[in-house]
Amino acid sequence: MTAALLALVAAAGWGVADFLGGRYSRGGLLVALLGSQAAALVLLAAVVAALGAPPPGPGHLLAAVAAGASELVGVAALYRGSARGPVGVVAPVAAAAPVVPLVVGTASGEVPAPVQVGGLVVAVGGIVLAARGSRAAGTGVPAAVAHGAVSAVGFGGFFVLMAAASEGGIEWALLASRATAVAVLLAVAVGARVLWTARPGTGARARSLPDRRRSAARRAVPGSVLVGALIVVADAAYAAATVVGHLGVVAVLGALHTVVTVGLAGAVLGERVGRVQAVGIAAALAGAAVVVAG
Template sequence: MIALLLALGSSLSYGCADFLGGLGARKAHVLRTVMIAAPASLAVELLLWPFLGASFSTGALAWGAASGVASAAAFALLYKTLAIGPMNVLSPITALVSAMLPVAVGLLQGEHLGTAGLIGLPLALTAVILVSTGSGTGSARPSHTALLLAFGAGAAIALQLIFLHQAPSDSGVAPLIIGRAVSTTVTLAAAGIMYRKLGPEKPAYAMSAAAGVLDSVANLLFLFAARNGDLAVVAVITALYPAGTVLLARRVLAERIHRGQMVGLGAAAAAVSLLALT
């Protein structure tokens, strides 16, 4: 039950962070948004260090650094994906992809899926197809570029979660601190190299910083959830995060989608729910 609640909290935080990050990336180049979000996220983890403790063992350093590289890619790909939009279609795609890889890793490590999980996996793939290929006049159909970015973002998120899960369970927030320090360094280096291509637009500072803070909270909750439960189950519960993104997108941006895609979103919700029952 503790792992479930932590994973649900992580899901809600990720959903809100993604919405704010994607919205911020519409106002300026995505790297300008990530340049604010990543350091803000690191600041939160450094503030939590005295309270939650950290053990910088070799394992924590290695897996934390790996998660940081994946996190930098996830930040940039996800915010760019959501900036292109539509959020209420692309966010569920990233969620399903980000859930599938941890499930596979969990199974390889000896975790077991019940009947619900065996039904949920193919249903999840069907949902991806339905959500991705909705058609009709006025439908919010994503471009091929947006779909590729969404799949890439989902894979990067999955790798980040897998690497965090591999870190020693007694390392406290050390993997998060190392990971965020690495992702911040990678982001700032990329921004420096591409400085002339970033454009003159200023980032939405408050929105970008809030996205980073919420992303840090989400990572923390996921880490503790994974330490108290199975990776396969925690990952798919965390993958419910599009619910927050879609709700905010519909309310704030008035995004609308085709009926066929609504069926896909329903199938996605059902698939994640089934997987969560395993």
């Protein structure tokens, strides 16, 4: 019960963070991502320093680094696939990420109760349906499926690797994974600036780009701090849940963040929720209730 509740807290935190991050990223995706990840890193560094916990062994740190990299792969594939193909194809495929930890957990001997298995099946199906957009057809479908699959593997890998890293200490697992994400994003930002300034004919545009980015970064600070704090809370809740609960169960419940994001888009922005999405949301919530009760 404790693990399930912690996983639901993680889902709520990730869902709200995804919703807010999507809105803040309209002023620049890289700025929004880097800002929120950096804010999360600062908060985690402060927590680790306050707790004074010694770092774990290299094996656990390596797992945390891999978790951070895997999560970035999932995010990058999801955003790139959504930009180049139908979102209604990319999102449902990516929402199958809990299948990875569910298989890994079962293979390692962590078999949930029969009632929970039924609830997990219903929840995963509901998550996939809830992630569907109103348009699932059009050009670029094969590429969208491929990007969605890569995203699912990336997020699924994060679920598994973070669970392994948390065994050496939750705070250090979170700090190392977030530091990895910030380091990669900084490298991408520096590389993008170098490529931009090296382009012929950029002239004044190249010189004014840093000023525009600094202005965008300043405007994004409050939102980035909020998103970063939500990420820290969600990651911590998920890591704690994996320590005391079944990996597959925790990952499936954590993946309900998609349902939270879709629900917020409908409630706050007035976005229409299609019939398929409504059925998916109801199924996901019903499946989660069965898992918690079981």
